[in-house]
Amino acid sequence: MVETMNKTWFLACQVQDVPENGGVCVKVKDQQIALFHFARRGEWYATQNECPHRQQMALSRGMIGSQGEEPKVACPFHKKTFSLKTGACLSGDVEAIKTYSVMVKDESVYIFMESDEI
Amino acid sequence: MKIIIIGNGMVGYKFCEKLIAKNPQGVELIVFGEEIRPAYDRVHLSEFFSGKTAKDLEMAPASWYEEHGIKLYMGDPIMHLDCQNKSVKSHAGIIETYDYLVFATGSSAFVPPIPGVEKDGVFIYRTIEDLEMMRDWAPKAKKGAVIGGGLLGLEAAKAMIDLGVSDTHVIEFAPRLMPRQIDEAGSKILQAKLESIGLHILTSTNTLEITGTDKIEGMRFQNDELLEVDMLVISAGIKPRDELAKSAGLAVGPRGGILVDSQMITSDPHILAIGECALYEGMIYGLVAPGYEMAEVAIATLLGSDKQFTGFDMSTKLKLIGIDVASFGNPFSTDEDVRSIVLEDRNKGIYKRVNISADGKMLLGGILIGDAEQYNMLLQTCKNQVVLPPNPEDIMLGSRGGESEGGAGVLSLPDEAMICSCEAVSKGDICSHVINGAENVEAIKKCTKAGTGCGGCVPMVKDIVNHTLKSQGIYVRNVICEHFDYSRQELLDLVHLHNLRSYDEVLSAHGHGDGCEVCKPLVASLIASLWNEMILDKGNDTAQDSNDRFLANIQKGGTYSVVPRIPGGEITPDKLIVIGEVAKEYHLYTKITGGQRIDLFGAHLTDLPAIWEKLIAAGFESGHAYGKALRTVKSCVGSTWCRFGLHDSVSFAIQIEERYRGIRAPHKIKGGVSGCIRECAEAQSKDFGIIATEKGWNLHVCGNGGSKPQHALLLASDIDSETCIRYIDRFLMFYIKTADPLTRTATWLNKLDGGIDYLRNVVVNDSLGLAEELESEMQKLVDNYVCEWKAAVENPEFRKRFSHFVNAPEEKDPTVNFEVLRDQKKAKAWN
Numbered sequence: 001m002v003e004t005m006n007k008t009w010f011l012a013c014q015v016q017d018v019p020e021n022g023g024v025c026v027k028v029k030d031q032q033i034a035l036f037h038f039a040r041r042g043e044w045y046a047t048q049n050e051c052p053h054r055q056q057m058a059l060s061r062g063m064i065g066s067q068g069e070e071p072k073v074a075c076p077f078h079k080k081t082f083s084l085k086t087g088a089c090l091s092g093d094v095e096a097i098k099t100y101s102v103m104v105k106d107e108s109v110y111i112f113m114e115s116d117e118i
Numbered sequence: 119m120k121i122i123i124i125g126n127g128m129v130g131y132k133f134c135e136k137l138i139a140k141n142p143q144g145v146e147l148i149v150f151g152e153e154i155r156p157a158y159d160r161v162h163l164s165e166f167f168s169g170k171t172a173k174d175l176e177m178a179p180a181s182w183y184e185e186h187g188i189k190l191y192m193g194d195p196i197m198h199l200d201c202q203n204k205s206v207k208s209h210a211g212i213i214e215t216y217d218y219l220v221f222a223t224g225s226s227a228f229v230p231p232i233p234g235v236e237k238d239g240v241f242i243y244r245t246i247e248d249l250e251m252m253r254d255w256a257p258k259a260k261k262g263a264v265i266g267g268g269l270l271g272l273e274a275a276k277a278m279i280d281l282g283v284s285d286t287h288v289i290e291f292a293p294r295l296m297p298r299q300i301d302e303a304g305s306k307i308l309q310a311k312l313e314s315i316g317l318h319i320l321t322s323t324n325t326l327e328i329t330g331t332d333k334i335e336g337m338r339f340q341n342d343e344l345l346e347v348d349m350l351v352i353s354a355g356i357k358p359r360d361e362l363a364k365s366a367g368l369a370v371g372p373r374g375g376i377l378v379d380s381q382m383i384t385s386d387p388h389i390l391a392i393g394e395c396a397l398y399e400g401m402i403y404g405l406v407a408p409g410y411e412m413a414e415v416a417i418a419t420l421l422g423s424d425k426q427f428t429g430f431d432m433s434t435k436l437k438l439i440g441i442d443v444a445s446f447g448n449p450f451s452t453d454e455d456v457r458s459i460v461l462e463d464r465n466k467g468i469y470k471r472v473n474i475s476a477d478g479k480m481l482l483g484g485i486l487i488g489d490a491e492q493y494n495m496l497l498q499t500c501k502n503q504v505v506l507p508p509n510p511e512d513i514m515l516g517s518r519g520g521e522s523e524g525g526a527g528v529l530s531l532p533d534e535a536m537i538c539s540c541e542a543v544s545k546g547d548i549c550s551h552v553i554n555g556a557e558n559v560e561a562i563k564k565c566t567k568a569g570t571g572c573g574g575c576v577p578m579v580k581d582i583v584n585h586t587l588k589s590q591g592i593y594v595r596n597v598i599c600e601h602f603d604y605s606r607q608e609l610l611d612l613v614h615l616h617n618l619r620s621y622d623e624v625l626s627a628h629g630h631g632d633g634c635e636v637c638k639p640l641v642a643s644l645i646a647s648l649w650n651e652m653i654l655d656k657g658n659d660t661a662q663d664s665n666d667r668f669l670a671n672i673q674k675g676g677t678y679s680v681v682p683r684i685p686g687g688e689i690t691p692d693k694l695i696v697i698g699e700v701a702k703e704y705h706l707y708t709k710i711t712g713g714q715r716i717d718l719f720g721a722h723l724t725d726l727p728a729i730w731e732k733l734i735a736a737g738f739e740s741g742h743a744y745g746k747a748l749r750t751v752k753s754c755v756g757s758t759w760c761r762f763g764l765h766d767s768v769s770f771a772i773q774i775e776e777r778y779r780g781i782r783a784p785h786k787i788k789g790g791v792s793g794c795i796r797e798c799a800e801a802q803s804k805d806f807g808i809i810a811t812e813k814g815w816n817l818h819v820c821g822n823g824g825s826k827p828q829h830a831l832l833l834a835s836d837i838d839s840e841t842c843i844r845y846i847d848r849f850l851m852f853y854i855k856t857a858d859p860l861t862r863t864a865t866w867l868n869k870l871d872g873g874i875d876y877l878r879n880v881v882v883n884d885s886l887g888l889a890e891e892l893e894s895e896m897q898k899l900v901d902n903y904v905c906e907w908k909a910a911v912e913n914p915e916f917r918k919r920f921s922h923f924v925n926a927p928e929e930k931d932p933t934v935n936f937e938v939l940r941d942q943k944k945a946k947a948w949n
Binding site: 013020022024026035055056058063065067068071079 | 676919
């Protein structure tokens with residue numbers, strides 16, 4: 001059986017719009033996506049902007065870093081940390097966050113989303 | 119095996135949690151609870167009035183039961199139990215059969231048969247519903263009373279004070295307060311302390327009648343005296359909930375309680391009882407720790423392993439209205455072969471008593487009031503029969519003066535010593551987990567649950583962890599995190615020596631990995647403390663904690679609060695008007711802060727630069743309320759207006775606040791200047807406090823409000839203004855250079871070898887020859903000051919970061935919601 005994938009690359013912003021080793025929030029229709037430029041590793045990550053701990057739209061304002069090899073973001077409110085790769089909570093028992101693929105092409109940054117979410 | 123649990127209180131919940139943790143196969147769990155919500159923490163019930171919500175007190179949400187396949191019926195008590203057919207029927211008519219039934223019905227408040235108890239305004243203190251009814255009634259009440267001067271009664275009295283019924287009487291039938299836990303002398307000290315905070319205590323008092331028509335108006339006592347009250351809480355003891363067991367024919371005690379044996383089995387072999395409804399050897403155990411132990415035993419019984427309940431130590435420590443009260447072992451013993459040592463300090467409200475064996479070797483029990491710091495150590499010494507030192511009173515007095523034993527006491531405990539009695543974790547358990555890699559308190563909490571109940575054992579757990587690490591040859595060093603193998607002081611020296619100016623440079627030169635939320639703000643603060651450059655420059659913005667990154671304080675809901683500097687608390691009418699206008703224009707909630715300035719809440723990230731521009735145009739600047747930096751220098755009105763004032767405290771406060779504004783430190787810093795000995799600026803509760811004398815100023819340092827208040831200590835007296843500033847320069851710079859991260863000056867001083875005498879030698883007598891260097895370093899920071907708000911609004915690169923959506927910069931976060939409160943707005947509460 002072939003699964004049809006209904007996903008597209010959403011143009012979020014330009015590379016220079018995102019601070020190095022920090023994040024910004026991208027508006028995608030009614031959704032908020034946190035986009036991070038992990039410049040130290042030359043990597044980009046995207047997750048939901050809402051921290052599931054107290055439902056605050058804040059992850060894009062959080063500090064990023066690493067735990068062992070795992071890249072992570074810490075919510076500014078109570079410092080719950082989440083893996084930027086898997087979305088799993090690394091500091092206790094909060095549910096995982098959604099993560100998205102990111103592509104950079106010609107200085108533009110794209111996020112891979114369900115087509116009907118855009 | 120199908121198990122039904124009747125009762126969903128703390129013990130019923132713990133039974134489920136502990137059983138699930140054992141991961142038993144083929145067990146089906148059904149819980150019937152009478153209350154309309156999942157189990158909650160009744161021990162901390164009074165916190166409901168000091169701001170906690172029902173949700174905060176929850177042990178686990180309803181979804182927890184679902185996730186673990188437990189069927190939970192809330193608000194549905196069991197009405198009928200048929201032991202023959204092993205079935206129960208609930209109020210809603212649900213019929214379930216069981217293989218085993220567990221009673222965890224707990225207890226209800228015991229209400230003495232006083233005529234008039236049914237009147238409006240009379241409450242019991244047991245469930246969240248009781249508390250909600252009290253809360254609704256309290257605004258109408260002026261004079262309150264509590265019947266019962268025991269543990270719960272005093273908790274209820276605290277609740278009354280929290281509810282604003284400040285004129286409250288505590289009525290106790292016995293001749294003293296807390297008759298079960300403490301002796302007469304201790305009771306007197308406790309009573310004096312409670313009276314000093316405004317409670318009225320009546321002991322040996324029997325209530326004959328509650329007067330009033332429909333609503334309570336007063337109480338009549340045995341001496342025919344009348345007390346006018348309009349609110350009464352009865353908290354005179356507990357009554358086991360055994361009515362269902364009784365009607366089903368189970369054996370109960372003559373004064374209530376379901377009879378159980380040491381395996382928690384009742385007179386029916388398929389029915390068990392645990393917690394406050396169970397009667398074991400003639401005793402009801404009205405505390406949570408023995409209830410948890412019973413749950414553990416009941417599970418062992420059901421799963422066929424051997425565990426017996428053999429009674430439980432009723433030692434207890436609690437904080438009553440801010441006063442420590444503890445009793446352990448046998449607190450009262452008056453036998454001939456028992457020697458009691460008593461320490462009584464009426465001035466400070468401290469009472470300590472220890473009972474020791476005649477040969478002076480064993481600790482048998484004791485009482486601590488006003489200061490229970492040694493409770494854990496004493497309890498373990500008593501329980502484990504550790505041989506006492508030659509001067510047994512030492513264990514009661516604790517460490518004296520500057521010499522600290524550094525928790526050496528835990529070393530003498532045997533492995534069986536129970537460290538966490540809520541979760542039954544022994545010293546041996548903790549040690550073996552440390553050896554297996556759980557090398558800090560958080561890790562121990564996670565794998566053993568120790569310290570997750572009442573939390574009283576956490577300091578001991580920490581000592582045990584550190585000692586075990588040391589005994590394993592692991593050098594315990596305060597390194598910053600996995601990315602930096604240095605202490606804060608070591609890293610500060612490196613950053614200074616190598617002239618590093620950005621977080622990334624520091625990480626590349628002296629760290630490894632990619633940093634984290636611990637080392638980023640710490641290093642950013644070090645860089646700021648050394649060079650005082652704009653904190654968002656050189657890519658340091660993403661290393662700052664959220665508040666510093668956006669130069670404002672993030673609040674519930676994701677908006678920010680804005681605090682302009684108002685030095686010394688002095689402000690012109692024009693500036694006040696501007697604050698009002700800005701608040702109106704941007705719909706901000708305004709509140710006067712504790713530091714004599716005005717906080718504007720609820721600003722959208724996008725609006726911050728515009729708000730700052732307006733404030734700057736009116737002559738304001740950043741107040742650094744978001745930073746680990748100088749907050750305010752509070753002042754009294756001083757000699758310009760006050761008839762007692764000796765010097766102009768306001769002018770001096772402004773001069774000092776403007777000198778140290780913006781300087782980053784390991785933690786926030788607060789100052790105060792009082793114009794005379796009356797100390798209206800409360801300067802002795804500040805990191806540095808200056809008080810006018812006839813001859814000049816007295817300088818006090820290292821005071822602290824916060825969770826552990828501490829008075830500032832006198833550093834120098836009768837000094838002139840210039841000397842005072844030089845001493846503060848040296849003091850602050852020395853603190854900035856040597857303190858651990860996130861350590862206030864008070865804690866820093868407490869850890870400083872030699873204490874205030876050493877500090878005075880460094881600052882006043884220049885014993886290290888550092889004075890000149892410290893002063894010039896401070897002067898450099900002062901000279902480098904710029905207002906961060908101004909720098910941020912004037913630089914387009916900084917300014918563009920102040921938007922919520924990168925791809926729609928003009929739009930605000932649509933999820934931000936406010937509610938109305940007293941004609942202003944407040945953030946929407948979170949779940």
